[in-house]
Amino acid sequence: PEQYETVCWQTMHGLWALSSGGLFGLGPGSSRAKWSWLPHADSDYIFAIVGEELGMFGAIALIALFIALAVTLIRLVREFPQPLTRVLIGGVFVWIIGQAFVNIAVVLNVLPVLGVPLPFISSGGSALVANFLAIGVVISCVRHEERYG
Numbered sequence: 001p002e003q004y005e006t007v008c009w010q011t012m013h014g015l016w017a018l019s020s021g022g023l024f025g026l027g028p029g030s031s032r033a034k035w036s037w038l039p040h041a042d043s044d045y046i047f048a049i050v051g052e053e054l055g056m057f058g059a060i061a062l063i064a065l066f067i068a069l070a071v072t073l074i075r076l077v078r079e080f081p082q083p084l085t086r087v088l089i090g091g092v093f094v095w096i097i098g099q100a101f102v103n104i105a106v107v108l109n110v111l112p113v114l115g116v117p118l119p120f121i122s123s124g125g126s127a128l129v130a131n132f133l134a135i136g137v138v139i140s141c142v143r144h145e146e147r148y149g
Helices: 009-019 046-079 083-107 125-148
Strands: none
Touching: 009 046, 009 083, 046 083, 046 125, 083 125
16 A cells, blocks of 8 residues: 555565566666665665676576685685684674675565675775775785695
């Protein structure tokens, strides 16, 4: 009914955008939701736009990339002998993968809208820079271990 039209506006339209992509999507740049009726489509609901433009296969591929990152970080945590390095890499794992999980769960209406960006995908300067710095620290730890073992 009309009285519930404005309740959960972002959540409903995010789900509609995600589902309107079908299997293969509308094509990159062809999203209708990001230009009209989905607020914060470039940050909070970017996964819905990925699903709309790239379809279910593109959304699953993005999730697979985050799973690959998670597996790599877990493998690094298990391999490193120094406790400080293990805690550092584990913290980066929890931060980035947890942030991705929360963003995708918000789009899928599993969690309420929290305003958490999708790492490496959402627009925005400071979150993107912080994510790249965190991955840079992990890479530095790996290179240091390879060099000085």
